[in-house]
Amino acid sequence: GQNIDQPTEMTATEGAIVQINCTYQTSGFNGLFWYQQHAGEAPTFLSYNVLDGLEEKGRFSSFLSRSKGYSYLLLKELQMKDSASYLCAVVDSNYQLIWGAGTKLIIKP
Amino acid sequence: NAGVTQTPKFRVLKTGQSMTLLCAQDMNHEYMYWYRQDPGMGLRLIHYSVGEGTTAKGEVPDGYNVSRLKKQNFLLGLESAAPSQTSVYFCAIGGGEVTGEQFFGPGTRLTVL
Numbered sequence: 001g002q003n004i005d006q007p008t009e010m011t012a013t014e015g016a017i018v019q020i021n022c023t024y025q026t027s028g029f030n031g032l033f034w035y036q037q038h039a040g041e042a043p044t045f046l047s048y049n050v051l052d053g054l055e056e057k058g059r060f061s062s063f064l065s066r067s068k069g070y071s072y073l074l075l076k077e078l079q080m081k082d083s084a085s086y087l088c089a090v091v092d093s094n095y096q097l098i099w100g101a102g103t104k105l106i107i108k109p
Numbered sequence: 110n111a112g113v114t115q116t117p118k119f120r121v122l123k124t125g126q127s128m129t130l131l132c133a134q135d136m137n138h139e140y141m142y143w144y145r146q147d148p149g150m151g152l153r154l155i156h157y158s159v160g161e162g163t164t165a166k167g168e169v170p171d172g173y174n175v176s177r178l179k180k181q182n183f184l185l186g187l188e189s190a191a192p193s194q195t196s197v198y199f200c201a202i203g204g205g206e207v208t209g210e211q212f213f214g215p216g217t218r219l220t221v222l
Contacts (some may be wrong), residue, residue: 004151033210042199042213043152087151095212096167097204099151 002026004100006088011106012078020073020086020103024054028093034062035087040093043087047075075105083107112136113214115200121220122190130185130217132200140204141183142167142211143175145196152199158183190221 001080003025005051012018017104024032031050035043049064061074073086096104116131131139137159144152154167158177172194174186187194200214 008149042215044213046209046212089152091204095204096154096157097152099153101149101151 002040002090002098004088004090004091004098005039005062006023006086006103008101009104009106011108012081014107014109015077016078017074017076017086018078018105020075020088020105022071022073022088022100024069024090024100026090026092026098029066030072030093030095032064032071032091033087033089034071034099035089037085037087039084045063074095078107080107080109113202113212115198115202115210115214115217117217118215119218121222122187125192125222126190127186127188128219129187129192130200130219132185132214134181134183134184134202136202136212137180138202138212139180140202141177142184142201142204143173143183144199144201145169146199146216147196155185155198175188190219192221195219195221 006022033048034036034046036046037043047062049062054063059076064071085104087102088100111120114133142157143155146152153169155173156175161180164175176184198217201211203209204211
């Protein structure tokens with residue numbers, strides 16, 4: 001079967017750094033997405049990785065290791081507005097997105 | 110340029126009633142999707158379309174039907190609603206073999222009593 005695992009909830013302090021991990025087992029791999037979803041809103045695109053390594057975009061970075069079936073999202077200089085759920089999704093061999101259940105990130109002052 | 114819109118935003122149904130959710134896009138994407146999102150679970154694909162006049166089943170299609178008569182619209186129908194269909198429904202566009210990002214509509218919150 002196909003499986004995406006991420007922690008259910010994480011807590012971090014404003015101004016700090018947090019790393020959200022995602023491990024996957026899927027039928028094929030054609031890339032990995034990270035999305036942000038604020039409560040009551042739609043998911044919005046954060047990053048896309050298809051090759052191994054680190055992609056940096058401002059305060060957010062995403063890392064991929066295809067051999068390990070592993071990705072992480074790194075958020076730096078945390079702000080209160082970063083409180084949200086972060087969704088990991090893998091593009092499988094049929095070019096469908098397989099979604100993790102999401103990690104709820106709570107930022108404390 | 111509204112992107113992706115969904116109507117209605119909220120709806121309460123009684124068991125056995127029917128309804129149609131409308132997704133409309135102005136971004137000219139071929140691919141459109143219907144997902145449901147339930148607490149503690151990832152987004153699950155109900156049905157999708159790779160172009161006007163085409164539809165295909167996703168992971169959880171039972172109890173739902175879809176139609177894509179026009180490129181810009183993707184309709185999701187519930188013929189006989191059940192409490193298990195209480196969920197938040199999201200329409201998305203984009204993605205596919207190009208593996209571009211998917212853009213989501215604002216969602217429809219459906220409660221079936």
